[in-house]
Amino acid sequence: MNETPTTPEHGGPPPSVPTREVAAVISRRRFLTRLSLSLAGVCAGVLGVPVVGFIAAPIFRKVAGVWRDVGALDDFKIGETVSVTFEDPSPLPWAGVTARAAAWLRRENERQFTAFSVHCTHLGCPVRWMPGANLFMCPCHGGVYYADGSVAAGPPPHPLFKYEVRVVDGRHVQVKADAIPITTTL
Numbered sequence: 001m002n003e004t005p006t007t008p009e010h011g012g013p014p015p016s017v018p019t020r021e022v023a024a025v026i027s028r029r030r031f032l033t034r035l036s037l038s039l040a041g042v043c044a045g046v047l048g049v050p051v052v053g054f055i056a057a058p059i060f061r062k063v064a065g066v067w068r069d070v071g072a073l074d075d076f077k078i079g080e081t082v083s084v085t086f087e088d089p090s091p092l093p094w095a096g097v098t099a100r101a102a103a104w105l106r107r108e109n110e111r112q113f114t115a116f117s118v119h120c121t122h123l124g125c126p127v128r129w130m131p132g133a134n135l136f137m138c139p140c141h142g143g144v145y146y147a148d149g150s151v152a153a154g155p156p157p158h159p160l161f162k163y164e165v166r167v168v169d170g171r172h173v174q175v176k177a178d179a180i181p182i183t184t185t186l
């Protein structure tokens, strides 16, 4: 049978302690508990906000475009559309392979190139260049783009995004790695 503790050794108040003193002890304990929890919350806020800010800041920082080498001029044949890869304008330290971006690059003539984003403007799936059909095709929902990147069929709401391209020193082809607009249309 369980007995209610009645002595200080068993955790109960001494029988002779007046009820008012017991109530004072309990309310002091409650006050100290709340004070400890409040201080812990303040400390967590003071330490946590800078840490979260440090981690999240790169995600919201506006990034300027950066020119990236994608190959030598002689690597590209006039009239051909090929896939090129380059590094993101602001790779996060923990980005890994996701810092790699890609584009479809076409050499239009001796000095002029066009670079298309590989991301479909519907929901961002990677589009493929089909040389036989002269079209970009999206495998996800049947989006189709003409060779100039404009929409031919399917749900894409906008033409393919284009990157700037330049030839440096008459030898190096560079693509301006830039943030591409995020599509929100379903």
Ligand code: FES
Pocket (backbone or CB within 6 Å): 120, 121, 122, 123, 124, 125, 138, 139, 140, 141, 142, 143, 154, 155, 156
């Ligand atoms: S993501 Fe390309 S058609 Fe939907």
